[in-house]
Amino acid sequence: MSTGKRVAKRSILGTKVMVPGQDGLYHPGWIQAVKTPEGSLSDARYAVKFEETKRVFEFCENDILGPGFESVTSKHLLPGQVVFVTHNNREMCGKVVRHDVESQDVLVKVFGGGAGNSLEEETVLLKIEDIRLLESRKSARLVNSDTDFSKLADVSIAMAEKKKIQKGLSSDVPRSDYVQIAGSRKRRTSENLPDDEETLSECSAAMLLMKLSCSPHSPRYFQGDLPSPLGVDDVLSSSGASSFRSLTPSPPLSSSVTDEGIVKDIRMKSTTIYQCTFPGCREQRLSVESIESHVRKEHLKRPEYLTVEEDEDRDHEEEFYYTEIEQSHPLEAPFTHLASPNNGTTTGKSPARRPRDGKKCRKVYGLEQRDLWCTQCKWKKACARFGTNASEPMPTHHQSLLISAQNLSSHTLSPR
DNA sequence: ATTGCCGGGTG
DNA sequence: CACCCGGCAAT
Ligand SMILES: [Zn+2]
Numbered sequence: 001m002s003t004g005k006r007v008a009k010r011s012i013l014g015t016k017v018m019v020p021g022q023d024g025l026y027h028p029g030w031i032q033a034v035k036t037p038e039g040s041l042s043d044a045r046y047a048v049k050f051e052e053t054k055r056v057f058e059f060c061e062n063d064i065l066g067p068g069f070e071s072v073t074s075k076h077l078l079p080g081q082v083v084f085v086t087h088n089n090r091e092m093c094g095k096v097v098r099h100d101v102e103s104q105d106v107l108v109k110v111f112g113g114g115a116g117n118s119l120e121e122e123t124v125l126l127k128i129e130d131i132r133l134l135e136s137r138k139s140a141r142l143v144n145s146d147t148d149f150s151k152l153a154d155v156s157i158a159m160a161e162k163k164k165i166q167k168g169l170s171s172d173v174p175r176s177d178y179v180q181i182a183g184s185r186k187r188r189t190s191e192n193l194p195d196d197e198e199t200l201s202e203c204s205a206a207m208l209l210m211k212l213s214c215s216p217h218s219p220r221y222f223q224g225d226l227p228s229p230l231g232v233d234d235v236l237s238s239s240g241a242s243s244f245r246s247l248t249p250s251p252p253l254s255s256s257v258t259d260e261g262i263v264k265d266i267r268m269k270s271t272t273i274y275q276c277t278f279p280g281c282r283e284q285r286l287s288v289e290s291i292e293s294h295v296r297k298e299h300l301k302r303p304e305y306l307t308v309e310e311d312e313d314r315d316h317e318e319e320f321y322y323t324e325i326e327q328s329h330p331l332e333a334p335f336t337h338l339a340s341p342n343n344g345t346t347t348g349k350s351p352a353r354r355p356r357d358g359k360k361c362r363k364v365y366g367l368e369q370r371d372l373w374c375t376q377c378k379w380k381k382a383c384a385r386f387g388t389n390a391s392e393p394m395p396t397h398h399q400s401l402l403i404s405a406q407n408l409s410s411h412t413l414s415p416r
Numbered sequence: 417a418t419t420g421c422c423g424g425g426t427g
Numbered sequence: 428c429a430c431c432c433g434g435c436a437a438t
Contacts, residue, residue, distance in 0.1 A: 358419090358420080358438095359419090360419080360420065360421095362418095362419065362420075363418090363419065363420090375429090375430095376421090377420085377421090378430085378431090379421095379429080379430060379431070379432090380420080380421055380422085380431075380432065380433095381420095381421065381422080382420080382421060382422085383420080383421085
C-alpha cells in the first residue's frame with residue numbers, strides 16, 4: 001500500500017538513524033533534510049534531528065549509522081553506547097562496556113527487562129555484527145507499514161576502513177597529547193571534574209572514563225559533526241595500566257581524514273593490528289614501530305625512540321609484549337582467541353615471571369586496577385604472580401577485560 | 417615520593 | 428583462615 005517500493009533517495013527523509021552526539025556516543029535521530037552541495041555528490045550533508053534532544057545538526061554520510069548508511073560493524077563503539085542485542089532469544093537493550101576492535105568483541109551490559117521489579121543486569125560478550133544500534137520494531141513479527149527499510153540496520157559493509165599504514169619512514173609522529181590518569185583517592189573528594197556541563201542520563205561509567213582519559217579540561221567533543229571518530233593515525237584504542245589516549249586536536253575541515261573519493265570499499269581488508277599484551281594494557285596500534293614505541297615507553301620505561309646505535313644492539317624485549325592480529329573475516333571465532341598471557345619468549349622460555357626488574361602487580365597494573373593484582377599483592381603480601389614464587393597465573397587479556405569491566409560498572413553504578 | 421611486603425592486626 | 432593496613436626498607 002504505501003508509496004511504492006522503489007527505494008529512492010528521497011525516502012531517506014524521516015529515516016531513523018544513529019548519529020554521534022556531543023558525548024561521542026551514537027544517538028537516535030531522524031533525517032530531516034539532505035543538502036547536497038552543487039556538483040559533488042560525495043559530500044552530501046544530512047540534517048538530523050536528535051530524538052532525545054530535538055536539536056538538529058548536520059552530518060556527513062560517513063557519520064551516520066543506519067539503514068542505507070554505514071553499519072555498526074565499521075565503527076568503534078564507545079563505552080556507554082546504548083545498543084540492542086538479541087539475548088536469550090529476546091531483544092534487549094544494553095550498554096557497551098567495551099568494544100575491542102581487534103577481536104570484534106563487544107562487551108555489553110544488557111538490562112534484562114524481565115519480570116519482577118529487579119532489573120537484573122548481565123554482561124555478555126558479543127560480536128560487533130550482532131549489535132544493533134536501532135531497536136528493531138517490536139518483535140519483527142509484524143511487518144511494518146511503509147518505512148521501507150523497516151528492518152534495522154545491518155547493511156553488511158565490513159571492516160572499518162583505516163588509513164594505510166606505512167612504516168620505515170619517519171612518519172611516526174611522536175606528537176600526541178597524552179594525558180595520564182594519576183592515582184586517585186576513592187573516598188571523599190570535593191571536586192574532581194572541572195565541569196558538569198550536562199546532566200547526562202546514565203552513561204556515567206563510560207563518560208567518566210572518557211573524560212578522564214581524554215582531557216583534563218574541556219570535555220567538549222564535537223558538536224554537529226565530527227571528522228571521524230578516530231582522527232588519530234596509529235592509536236586505535238587505549239586505557240590500561242597507565243591509561244592514555246591521544247586526542248584529535250584540531251578538527252578543521254581539512255581534507256585529511258576523509259578520502260577524496262566517493263565510494264568506500266564494501267569489502268573487508270585484512271588489516272594488521274598490533275595489540276599490546278602487557279597485563280592490563282589494551283593499547284592497539286597500526287604499526288610495529290608504533291606498538292614497540294608504546295611498549296618501550298609505557299611498560300619498559302625506556303626511551304620511546306632509539307638512536308641508530310641503540311637500535312643495533314638492543315634486547316628485543318618489546319616483542320614480548322605485543323601480538324599482531326590479522327583481520328579478514330568478521331565471521332568466525334565465536335569466542336575470543338587467547339591473548340598470550342606470556343611474557344617470556346614466545347618461542348618457549350619463561351624463566352620466572354617477571355615483567356622487568358622486580359615489578360610486581362602494583363606497579364604493573366597500577367593503582368587503578370587493583371582488582372587485577374594477585375591476591376597476595378592486594379593484601380600487601382609477597383607477590384604470588386611475579387617473582388620467584390609465581391603461582392598465581394596471569395589473567396588473560398580477555399579476563400582482564402572482563403574484570404576491569406565488572407569493576408568499572410560496579411564502581412560507577414554504586415559509588416557507595 | 418613510590419613500591420614491596422613483614423608483621424601485626426580483625427571478623 | 429581471608430582480609431586489611433601501619434610502617435619501614437629499598438628504591
Ligand atoms: Zn602480585
